[in-house]
Amino acid sequence: MKDKIYLSSPHMGGSELDFVKEAFQTNWIAPLGPNVSQFESLLEQYLQAGSHVAALSSGTSAIHLALIILGVSTGDEVICQSMTFSASANPILYQGATPVFVDSEAETWNLCPELLETAIKDRLAKGKKPKAIVAVHLYGMPYKVTALRAIANKYDIPIVEDSAEALGSSYNGQKCGTFGDISILSFNGNKIITTSGGGALVSKKLAHKNKAIFLATQARDDAPHYQHSEIGYNYRLSNVSAGIGCGQMEVLDKHVSLRRDMNLFYQDLFKDVKEIEVFKETNEKVYSNHWLSCITFTHTTAKLNPEALRTFLLTENIEARPLWKPMHLQPVFKDAPSYVNGVGERLFETGLCLPSGSNLIDADRSRITETIINYLKNSV
Numbered sequence: 001m002k003d004k005i006y007l008s009s010p011h012m013g014g015s016e017l018d019f020v021k022e023a024f025q026t027n028w029i030a031p032l033g034p035n036v037s038q039f040e041s042l043l044e045q046y047l048q049a050g051s052h053v054a055a056l057s058s059g060t061s062a063i064h065l066a067l068i069i070l071g072v073s074t075g076d077e078v079i080c081q082s083m084t085f086s087a088s089a090n091p092i093l094y095q096g097a098t099p100v101f102v103d104s105e106a107e108t109w110n111l112c113p114e115l116l117e118t119a120i121k122d123r124l125a126k127g128k129k130p131k132a133i134v135a136v137h138l139y140g141m142p143y144k145v146t147a148l149r150a151i152a153n154k155y156d157i158p159i160v161e162d163s164a165e166a167l168g169s170s171y172n173g174q175k176c177g178t179f180g181d182i183s184i185l186s187f188n189g190n191k192i193i194t195t196s197g198g199g200a201l202v203s204k205k206l207a208h209k210n211k212a213i214f215l216a217t218q219a220r221d222d223a224p225h226y227q228h229s230e231i232g233y234n235y236r237l238s239n240v241s242a243g244i245g246c247g248q249m250e251v252l253d254k255h256v257s258l259r260r261d262m263n264l265f266y267q268d269l270f271k272d273v274k275e276i277e278v279f280k281e282t283n284e285k286v287y288s289n290h291w292l293s294c295i296t297f298t299h300t301t302a303k304l305n306p307e308a309l310r311t312f313l314l315t316e317n318i319e320a321r322p323l324w325k326p327m328h329l330q331p332v333f334k335d336a337p338s339y340v341n342g343v344g345e346r347l348f349e350t351g352l353c354l355p356s357g358s359n360l361i362d363a364d365r366s367r368i369t370e371t372i373i374n375y376l377k378n379s380v
C-alpha cells in the first residue's frame with residue numbers, strides 16, 4: 001500500500017522541539033510559564049489591530065469562554081452559522097442556551113447577511129433578542145466582514161468570530177481573528193498551525209483576556225487560600241504545548257503560502273473540467289489561507305459525484321472528505337430553530353475537501369493528479 005496522503009496533517013518547522021526542551025530543562029511543565037506568555041505575544045504581534053490573546057486548551061473552550069464573557073446563560077438564544085463544524089455550536093448548549101442556525105451565502109459559504117437579518121427580526125418579533133452571533137470563516141475563507149458587522153451593530157448584538165480555520169487569512173489587509181467582539185483560534189492537529197491541541201481567545205479588550213485567563217484557571221479570587229465566587233474551568237494551554245506553538249509561529253506565513261499553492265494546484269488541475277469548481281476568492285479584498293481546498297460539482301451523475309471521487313481516491317490511499325454537514329441537518333440539533341435557504345445543504349451534497357497540507361510534496365501532487373485524471377477519464 002502506498003503512503004497515505006492526508007487531508008491536513010501536522011507540519012513541524014524545526015524549532016518547536018527547542019522550545020519544548022527548554023520547558024523540560026526549566027521544569028515549566030504546567031499550564032503556565034514563559035512559552036505561554038511568549039506564544040500569546042507572538043499571536044498579538046501577528047494579528048495586530050490591538051489584539052489581546054489568551055492561550056487556551058482548545059478552540060472549543062475559547063468559544064465557551066467567549067459566550068460566558070458575553071453573558072450567555074440558560075434560556076438565551078445565540079445565532080450560529082449552520083454550515084460549520086459542531087464545535088462552533090456545542091458551547092452554546094454548554095451554557096444551557098439555544099442555538100438558532102442561519103444558512104450561508106454561496107460566495108464565501110459563510111453566514112448570509114440577508115438571512116441573518118431576517119432571523120434577528122423574527123427572533124425579536126418572537127420576544128427574544130439573540131445574545132450573540134457565532135460567525136465562521138469556513139475553510140479559511142473570510143465571511144462578509146462589512147455586511148455582518150453592520151447588522152451586528154444595527155441590532156447591537158456581539159459577534160463571536162470563529163476563526164479556528166482562518167489564522168493567516170485577511171479581509172482588506174486586516175487579519176481574521178480581529179473582527180469579532182471576541183474572536184477565537186484553534187491549534188488542533190489538523191489546523192494551519194498546531195500545538196498538538198490548543199486554542200486562543202482574542203479581543204481588543206484587555207479585560208476580556210484577563211477574564212478568560214481567570215475563568216480558564218478555575219476562577220480563583222485574589223486571596224492566599226482557595227476562594228471562589230464564580231464557576232471556573234481548567235482550560236489553560238500548557239507550557240509544553242505553547243512551546244510547539246512558538247516554533248509554529250516561525251513558519252505560519254510559509255505554511256499559508258504553501259496551502260495557497262495547493263489551491264492554485266487544484267485550480268490548474270480542474271481548469272478544463274466544467275462540472276467541477278474549485279472554491280476560491282472572488283475579489284481582491286479577500287485573502288484566504290486556504291486551510292482546506294474544496295471543490296463542488298456543478299453537475300452530478302451516477303459516476304461523477306463527490307462520493308464516487310472520494311472512494312476512488314481512497315483506493316489510492318488518498319484522503320478526501322465531504323464538506324461540513326450543516327448543523328440544522330444534524331440529529332443532535334433537530335429541535336433548534338433554523339433559517340435555511342438551501343445553500344448549506346447543496347454544498348454538503350455537492351462538495352468535497354481534498355488533500356491540502358503545507359507538507360505535501362511534488363510526488364504527492366503527482367499521485368493526486370494521476371488519480372484524479374484517471375477518475376475523470378472514466379466518469380466524465
Ligand SMILES: *Cc1c(COP(=O)(O)O)cnc(C)c1O
Nearest residue numbers: 058059060085087088164186188
Ligand atoms: C476546529 C474547529 C473548532 C474547534 O477547535 P478545537 O481546537 O478543535 O476545539 C471550532 N470551529 C471550527 C470552525 C473548527 O474548524
